Amino acid sequence: MPVSSAPESGYCIGIDIGGTKCAVIAGNRNGEVVMRLERATVDGLATWPDAGETLAVMVESVCKQLEIAPTILYSIGISCGGPLDSKTGTILNPPNLPGWVNVSLQAFFSGRFGVRRVYIENDANATALAEHRWGAGIGCDNLAYLTCGTGIGAGIILGGQLYRGKGDLAGEIGHAVIIPDGPLCLCGKRGCLEALASGSSIGRIASQELGIPGLTGKDVFNLVKTGNELAATVVSKAAFHLGIGIANLLQTLNLDRVIIGSLASYAGEKYLDEVREAVRANTWKSIFEGTKIIPSGLGKGTQDLAALAVALPIED
Amino acid sequence: MPVSSAPESGYCIGIDIGGTKCAVIAGNRNGEVVMRLERATVDGLATWPDAGETLAVMVESVCKQLEIAPTILYSIGISCGGPLDSKTGTILNPPNLPGWVNVSLQAFFSGRFGVRRVYIENDANATALAEHRWGAGIGCDNLAYLTCGTGIGAGIILGGQLYRGKGDLAGEIGHAVIIPDGPLCLCGKRGCLEALASGSSIGRIASQELGIPGLTGKDVFNLVKTGNELAATVVSKAAFHLGIGIANLLQTLNLDRVIIGSLASYAGEKYLDEVREAVRANTWKSIFEGTKIIPSGLGKGTQDLAALAVALPIED
Structure with missing residues (x-):
């Protein structure tokens, strides 16, 4: 286990809460991860208040191994699916965590450990913070980070600050309409970007076109690599949208920069080039030429760093 | 002529530069207009450097009537069509002013009058500043002001500050694509919002549908008022887009608020309701319910106040 050179009070905890697994990450203010615990969400984390107790014990366990008291943690940052209220530090009613409704994580962790700095952001915003601080967005004032996995969402940093919008709902561009009255989206609207271009949608559309049930986005990209032309057409259309x-x-x-996560990491350069060509054809030259469209710069530990970045808001 | 109660050094000059006419407005920091001169753009303002001399004489004339020297002006703000560079105060190559290319108005007015604060913004940004300060956007941190006249553009205020983007091109949503591969836009792209919903486009589309050449947007709204159903259909489609x-x-x-200028001022409440209904049907409920979509709050003097607002950036 690597040992940090930071003073004990310099430790931060990042908590990544997902529908499948939750992780507690200890790191310092330079974004160095020094300890990590992970647990399946079904394992004591599926419903509140049990989940709170489980998370608290995970935090205590990490702190014990670091030989510090949780009370001297610099901060705690939580990355999880929305909707949420970053002002009050409350998870509202996330579809991926049906057992968590109106859970104030800020109140819970402040009360439990006396840590004053407890922050919470949705995962796209959290990753945008991490890319801006340690990844493909370093030194860049105006950027968007796009998640393109099951869903599509963006974290937006403007003037060097995370932009959240009125109700923490900025960046929900997966549900911008690309084709009016287009295919039905899971959100109930029609023609949303997510229904046309997310990894899941690529899988679903390819399943229909190829007559192979249950394809995932990754499956489709693998089929493209084997020379499947129908799969390539599905991917090209998704890239266009x-x-x-x-x-x-x-x-x-x-923007100065658009950083694409998830899909882009396994889709390869040809897909990114198709995306770039569609952007070029549908923007002004002066706007297109001022922007770089690039893949995520964080690699495998992205979600850990995203949670850690929430513990260290830019305003610090 | 109303006389301001502001001290002489509290005077600002706003300059509204348009393809048809230019105006020089004197006001105080409360947005009270105390003096105004207007001149047709063909009259000594169509080409640089003549236009600089003409504008300078207009400023001198206004100052003379106010019995102040131009050198003690608090600031000068210029509102004009883009593209421009707000950092250097330079007009680049505006399509509505072909005789003005790479004109540094900041350098010109600083040199001529020794005024240190010379600012320049495109007209949509300028109007957003004025709506935020004195109009329908008072007290609102996150808003967009939409011009919907000949073209469509937005001025965007986020966190109480004007957001300009990397090259002063933020807010060019008139050229966001609404219908991929849709009708050709004047910008060369296809399916742009402006090609579907601007006042000019409403006129052009109605001219085709009704077989009446040369209709303007206003003409079409007047036809709707007389009960013309074809005209009403054209307007409804534009409202939908x-x-x-x-x-x-x-x-x-x-956003908290979307303020619609130009069209909305003469189109009436039915049109605005059609726009709102299309927004409702194409956004998330939580996002729609957090927003007000309202007409401009500034009335006839909008362009004057826009130029004056540029002289008084929010940062003051």
Whole structure:
């Protein structure tokens, strides 16, 4: 286990809460991860208040191994699915965690450990913070980080600050409309970006086109690598639609950089080039040329660093 | 002529530069207009450097009537069509002013009058500043002001500050794509919001549908008032497309308020309701319910106040 050079009070805890697994990460303010515990969400984390007790014990266990008291932690940052209220540190009613409703994690951890700095952000915002601080967005004032996995969402940093919007719902561009009255989206609307270009949608559309049930986005990209032309057409259409979504984002925000996560990490350069070409064709030249569209710079530990970045808001 | 109660050094000058006319407005820091000169752009203002001399004489004339020297002006703010560089105070190559190319108004007015604070913004940004300060956006941290006249553009205020983007091109949502491969836009792209929903586009589309050449947006709204059903259909479609554009803006920025200028001032409440209904149908409930979509609050003097607002950036 690596030992940090930071003073004990410099430790932060990041908590990554997902529908499948939860992780507690200890790190220092330079983004160095020094300890990590993971647990399946079904294992004592599926419903509140049990989940709180489980998380608290995980935090205590990490602190014990670091030989510090939880009370001297610098901060705790939580990354989880929305909707949530970052002002009060409350998880509202996340679809991926049906057993957690109106859970104030800020109140819980402040009460339990007396830690004053407890922050919470949705996972796209959390990853945008991490990319800005340690990844593909270093030194960049205006950027969007796009998750393109099961769903599509963005974390938006403007003027060097996370932009959350009125109700922590900024960046929900997966549900911007790309094709009016287009295919039905899981959200109930039609023609949303997510229904056309997410990993899950690529799998679903390819399943229909190829007559192979249950394909995932990764499956489809693997089929493309084997030379399957139908799969390649599905991917190209998805890249085109993602490109329009990014083009519209750029016409709105004239960003320096768009960082694409999830899909982009295994889709390869050809897919990214197709996305870039669609952006070029659907934006102004002056806007397109001012922007870089690049894959995530954080690699495998992305979610850990995302949670840790929440513990260290830019304002620090 | 009303006389301001502000001290002489509290005077600001706003300059509104348009393709048809230019105005020089004197006001105080409370947004009270105390003096105004206007001149047709063809009259000594169509080409630089003549236009600089003409503007300077207009400023001198206003100052003379106010019995102050231009050198003690608090600031000068210029509102004009883009593209421009707000950092250097330079007009680049505006399509509505072909005789002005790479004109540094900041350098010109600083040199001519020794005024240190010379600012320049595009007209949508300038109007957003004025709405935020004195109009329909008072007290609102996150808003967009949409011009919907000849073209469509937005000025975006986030966290109480004007958001300009990397190259002063934020807010160019008139050229977000609403219908992929849709009708050709004047910008060369296809399916842009502006090609579907601007006043000019409403006129052009109605001219085709009704077989009446040369209709303007205002003409079409007047036809609707007389009960013309074809005209009403054209307007409803345009309202639907504008609604999608606003819906996508809201999914991206989760704004408190969207203020609609130009069209909305003469289109009436039915049109605005059609726009709102399209926004409702194409956004998340939680995002829609957090937002007000309202007409401009500034009335006839909007452009004057926009120029004056540029002279008084929010940062003051």
